[in-house]
Amino acid sequence: MLLAAASSQLAGGEQAPPMTISPRCLAECGNLKIPYPFGTGPGCFLGGFEVICNHTFFPPRLFLVHSLDDHTYAQEVFTSGTYSTDDIEHTSNMSEWDTMRMEIMDISVSRAELRLYAAVSSDCGIRPPYHSFTHVTTRLHPEGPFLISAIRNVLIGVGLNVEVQLSTSMRGSYGGLITGCISQPNSTIAAKEGPCSGLGCCEAAFPEGLWQATVVADRKRTDWYTSENVICSFGMLVEKGWYNYSSEDVYGDEYCLSKKYPKGVPQVLSFAVGNLSCPRQGQRPPQGYACLSGNSSCVDASNRTGYVCKCLKHYDGNPYIRGAGGCQDIDECQLREHYSKLRKKYPCSIGGICKNKIGGYDCPCKPGMKGDGRTGTCTEKFPVPAKMAVEAL
Structure with a gap:
């Protein structure tokens, strides 16, 4: 991320070339860049990578398309309802079912992911x-x-004695349980604020390969009714x-996190192109074949x-x-100088001189010195004892 940002800022202060497949394709939506294979409009995206720039917002906001017709299917499904803890089976009464497009925070082609x-x-x-409950499902086309990135995401539960599950079932049934976690304290234990430690919140990893x-x-706690306030x-x-x-977050109402994060919390999807290997x-x-830049390589998902x-x-x-917006040589010497x-x-010791070249850089020792500037072994060709001997004559 730093390298991409730095590279675009060091080209004499000029803007980086558009990362779209054609000048006619929309390159930005609000404050977000739209790098190909993502795009809007015919001919501007690879199959499955269509996005929509919604100009009814200010600034405009970018969303993934969810349409079965073009095999792009990315949406958030909300299931709401009620249940009673007196019901032994805890049968849920589903009262609402709604879907929403997923809004994009940013896209990284170098990491093959979007947030x-x-x-x-x-x-x-x-x-x-x-x-009362609301279950949220991330649903992608199989x-x-x-895919939902298992490397970059984690399941988190927040609350007093919270038990949270991740399920493949859109109803959240235990038959589709993937993973879960439980936080330990009750209301008499003070959990420290900061990263999840199992106190007040818990977290769990999950396996790769999930599209839903x-x-x-x-769902089944009965020990919440210790306060006059609603506990969630x-x-x-x-x-x-x-x-x-x-x-x-623990003592807020049902909407406390929605108020705190009105657009939602960040979730990371990974992506791959095609249905073949490299x-x-x-x-x-x-x-x-999608790797069009002459300075690119292909890596199997x-x-x-x-x-x-x-x-x-x-x-x-x-x-x-292809072309100016594709993979271009970076100037490592400028990058290490400014960042x-x-x-x-990109190591180059004080005894070396950084010199950029296509596809890399060199770091020879300064004149009058020998060794390797990258490893920091530059030494004078004419050692100090020899200099002192000459000066003594």
Whole structure:
């Protein structure tokens, strides 16, 4: 992320070239860039990567399309209702069923992922013994390009004695249970604010390969009615490391997290293109091969059919398009000069001189010195003892 941002800022202050397949394609929506293979309008996106720029908002907002006709199916499904803890089977009364498009926070072609806003599931004690609930399902097309990233997301539950589950069932039934977690304290234990520690909130990892997952907050607790206030439990499938526990989240009403995060919480999807593996070395690429930049490579997707395109080492840009917007040589010397975080990535000691070249950089020692500037072994060719001996004559 830093490299891409830095590269675009060092080209003499100029804007980076558009990352679209054609100048006629929409390159931005509000404050978000739309890099190909994503796009709006005919000829501007790969199959499954269509997005919609909604101009009824200010600034405009970007959404994934959900249409079965073009095999793009990405939506959020909300299931709401009530149940009674007196019912031994805890049978749910589903009163509402609604779907929404998923709004995009940002897209990264280099990481083959996009971040979306996702809603939060809840379960609240209304009055003994009744509870109201909302289950939130992320639903993607099983043959589409997207999956819920298990590497970049985590299941989190927030509440007093909260039990949260991740299920493949849109009704949140236990038969489709994938994973879950339980927070330990009751109202008499003070949980520390900060990252989830099992106190006040809990978290759980889940397996790769999910195209549908429903988050279910606590369903069967009967020990909530210790306060005159409504006490809720919350569950979310959220970007790993993003959420910090706060006691106000536990003691808020059903809408406290919705007020705190009105658009939702960040959730990460990974993507791959095509339904074939990368062509073998020397093999002619198949028709529709997506890695169009001459400075790109193909990497097979690890958890599905298809592949992703990557810029070669020492190049940056969009591997899915040709020309100026594709993978271009980066100037490592300028990058390490302007961004100290990149000096470890591109080493060149004070005894060396950084010199950019196509596809990399060199770091020879300064004149009068020998060694390797990258490893920091530059030493003077004429050692100090010899200098002192000459000066003594």
